[in-house]
Amino acid sequence: MNSTPSMLTPPKQQLTDRQDERLQNRDGIRGAIASFVDKVRGGDLGALPVIIGLAVIWTVLQILNRGFLSSANLVNLLMESAAVGVIALGIVFVLLVAQIDLSVGSVSGLSSAILGVLFVSNGWNVWAAVAIAVLAGMTIGFVYGQIFNRFGVPSFVITLAGLLSFLGLQLFVLKGKGTINIPFDSPLVWFAQLAFVPAWLSYLFVVLAAGALFAIGYSKAKARTAAGLSAEPTQLILVKSVGLLIVLGFVTWYLNQARGIGWMFMLFVALVLLAHYALTRTSWGRSIYAVGGNVEAARRSGINVRWVYTSVFMVASTLAAVGGILAASRLAAASQSSGGGDVNLNAIAAAVIGGTSLFGGRGTAFAALLGIIVIQSISSGLTLLNLDSSFRFMVTGLVLLLAVTLDSVSRRSRTSHGRA
DSSP states (O other), X not given: OOOOHHHHSOOOOOOGGGOSGGGTTOOHHHHHHHHHHHHHHTTOOTTHHHHHHHHHHHHHHHHHOTTTTSHHHHHHHHHHHHHHHHHHHHHHHHHHTTOOOTTHHHHXXXXXXXXXXXXXXXXXXXXXXXXXXXXXXXXXXXXXXXXXXXXXXXXXXXXXXXHHHHHXXXXXXXXXXXXXXXXXXSHHHIIIIIOBOOHHHHHHHHHHHHHHHHHHHHHHHHHHHHTTOOOOOHHHHHXXXXXXXXXXXXXXXXXXXXXXXXXXXXXXXXXXXXXXXXHHHSHHHHHHHHHHHOHHHHHHTTOOHHHHHHHHHHHHHHHHHHHHHHHXXXXXXXXXXXXXXXXXXXXXXXXXXXXOOTTSSOOOTHHHHHHHHHHHHHHHHHHHTTOOHHHHHHHHHXXXXXXXHHHHHHHHHHHHTTOO
């Protein structure tokens, strides 16, 4: 009895997300690279533009001043990034739901004033003063959410009113004292100025980070395989983990040639990782992306849209308060100018430059980390070149405009490729 080969050999079963014949040759490392190239061509750029931009900025500034990439300068750069970076992290949450908070600078200044008055002037326990300052920020965010949900006032108007109101409240709390100096022997000043991670512990953190990346990637790939979906090959996961180990190991070694990595910057990184987990691994985080992508669709799917809006405003104001406390600790003072100047604009610019879309629904917690490093790099580099702040504002403005332009262009590209 004659049989055709197709009758003797069962056809190879395709994975669920590889039914399209155009995707059936995307296995292995080459397939992963091809998929990445397709995503970039389709406008899904991710963090690629800001990483390339940061490399260009560092190269130019190093050519102009040989001390820019010195370990001592990079240590200072990271320490100066932490306070505003924490504030920018809160802005990321608000932008993800296509809203804005213009008052984070004033909220940070108010929190520093509350800290200074309670801790220094009234003799409170330092941690009790910190708790009250943070609680004040959380309450402000809750009030914003209620006004937004109940009365439909645009967040731009609500937070603009907050910017003015809390600036006035900051002056009222200080009661004309001008500047309140925080004692240098306080734990806050020690943490912000003198506390650095021991070298051996910094290397341990590097190993743990690489191991965590491999463990997470492997478990995710295993779960997708069990569900009949395509997954990253183990070799690629291993390559990424080893690459992270090498890069972070070199950076840590280089920073340890000076004072090392400050604990305040490590707190910022820990908050970024916590925010990343909340946004990607919790139903609340998925709800934030859903609301930012299409609020009506999110409401019809059963998401409590009002709570999502209230929660992101609370996160933004709380992190603004934390950032204000860190800034006051770094300067060892709380004054009428705390939270003023370019703090507000730099926090918002950092979130946008780092890759968070102004249109909502796209961005990650790492946008705050990348964005603030870009802004602080510009500030540090121009300071080393003995250029005044006017050049810093102009350069930062141009970088911000470029970031928003790239976001708009990539958004159009994603729409035309069906990825929006």
